[in-house]
Amino acid sequence: MADDSRTHVPQIRIPATYMRGGTSKGVFFRLQDLPESARSPGEARDRLLMRVIGSPDPYQKQIDGMGGATSSTSKTVILSKSESPDHDVDYLFGQVSIDKPFVDWSGNCGNLSAAVGPFAISNGLVDASRIPANGVATVRIWQANIGKTIISHVPITNGEVQETGDFELDGVTFPAAEVPVEFMDPADGAGAMFPTGNLVDELEVPGVGFLQATMINAGIPTIFLDAEQLGYTGTELQEAINGDAEALARFETIRAHGALRMGLIQDVAEAVNRQHTPKVAFVARPADYVSSSGKSIKASDVDLLVRALSMGKLHHAMMGTAAVAIGTAAAIPGTLVNLAAGGGDRSSVLFGHPSGTLRVGAEASKVDGQWTATKAIMSRSARVLMEGVVRVPGDSF
Known part of the structure; x- marks a missing residue:
């Protein structure tokens, strides 16, 4: 030897x-x-x-x-x-x-x-x-x-x-x-919470078309989409998305063009080396579904449904930073997240994800015409x- x-x-x-x-x-x-x-x-x-x-x-x-x-x-x-x-x-x-x-x-x-x-x-x-x-x-x-x-x-x-x-x-x-965790001043980075200046944008994605999108910097830069516009219900579990190569490629294209629109990259080609941010998520009004563990979630149990992708795959539950983005966007009337939750003013939201439900609270206010958030809070372990x-x-x- x-x-x-x-x-x-x-x-x-x-x-x-x-x-x-x-x-x-x-x-x-x-x-x-x-x-x-x-x-x-x-x-x-x-x-x-x-x-x-x-x-x-x-x-x-x-x-x-x-x-x-x-x-x-x-x-x-x-x-x-x-x-x-x-x-x-x-x-x-x-x-x-x-x-x-x-x-x-x-x-x-x-x-x-x-x-x-x-x-x-x-x-x-x-x-x-x-x-x-x-x-x-x-x-x-x-x-x-x-x-x-x-x-x-x-x-x-x-x-x-x-x-x-x-x-x-x-x-x-x-x-x-x-372990309660408070995310202070959660707008991500030095830029505006809504980098495009809009609560909802028309995002043009080659090969996909025009999509309504709420693009927010809170917790982590996140692109929120309407589930129905994508052909989804918001009740999907991992395999429905991760087993569909075309769907994953479509989400990555959306993510790259959203990142460009948010000013996070200068060219869509840069997105391949920036997989962690931004996140892509889609939202829907409450509906009954069975979670990945077999737990029955009723429409009456939640304010809205959210499914989010991380590193190119549908997440099995919800990223904590994306939950901050969900809570913050839900607190701002007119965003896609807020509208899916029924609209109006709210300081917390209980949302359904593939593994079950999660509550997140957030405080947001308008200062000099710009939305700002003081903190978001959720409990983890x-x-x-x-x-x-x-x-x-x-x-x-």
């Missing part, structure tokens, strides 16, 4: 924690634990995270890594003590492409945001004086991807994060402790699944 010891670099060990946050899961790192070349943005960091997750994988299985071969499970988080005096922790999120060699840093993950506070407390990133022996710790998070503040309310028992509980979240199999070290070949980054 050939001696490979001189030609192949051994694996290295990097402290890491595998966590579920909301309906997503990802690999969490403390910035200080990363190899020195990966502590700052760049190719080394991206290559390391791709190798940890198991990308790029032409088989789209991520067998040789920690990823779960879906947009909800191909995620990485880097946390550090905040450099800002009014925040506790800096939070950087990397969405790892499954089959292509890149990490998308263009947006936040709202679901994993629920796990940031618990991780930060358990890993010494929050000052001990801010953690009660029993009660709720308020963790002030700086979301570095989009430059926004997130406030996480983490339950504490005997000085440690309380993970177990009876809070049930559709899309998550087992109950856990409730989080849990450590495994902690220790992750291994990668030493020459893979």
Whole structure:
């Protein structure tokens, strides 16, 4: 047998924690634990995270890594003590492409945001004086991807994060402790909440036609469409969309042209390397359907139905950032989301998604003719699944 010891670099060990946050899961790192070349943005960091997750994988299985071969499970988080005096922790999120060699840093993950506070407390990133022996710790998070503040309310028992509980979240199999998360000033980036200046636009998409669209920057840039105009009912589950290659291609074309209209890209060709943002979702008035778990959802149970795509596929539940966009758009009379919910003024909305239902609250107001949102809030849960070290070949980054 050939001696490979001189030609192949051994694996290295990097402290890491595998966590579920909301309906997503990802690999969490403390910035200080990363190899020195990966502590700052760049190719080394991206290559390391791709190798940890198991990308790029032409088989789209991520067998040789920690990823779960879906947009909800191909995620990485880097946390550090905040450099800002009014925040506790800096939070950087990397969405790892499954089959292509890149990490998308263009947006936040709202679901994993629920796990940031618990991780930060358990890993010494929050000052001990801010953690009660029993009660709720308020963790002030700086979301570095989009430059926004997130406030996480983490339950504490005997000085440690309380993970177990009876809070049930559709899309998550087992109950856990409730973690309310507030997304402050959720309009994404420095631009207007409605980058086109309109609550509803006519979006021209080659090969598709003219579509009504609400394009909003809140939580994450999102393009909301009318389900009926697309030939859908809003009751669809994953297979109805993900098993239809033509539908997926059509949604990607819509997403690219919406991104162009929102000013997120300068040419539609750029969309292929910006898969994480914007999101595409379609909305419909309430209707009866059976969720992916077999749970019966009645039209009377919800205010509207929403189906959203992430990284080119219909999401199994709802992205947390897209839920922020839903709640914010629902609070603004005249958007497609607001109209699907029956119109009028509302401070919260309960919507149906493929796995069940979710409530999100938002506060929006008009200032000098421009809509603005002060915050959006929803409850999630989080849990450590495994902690220790992750291994990668030493020459893979």
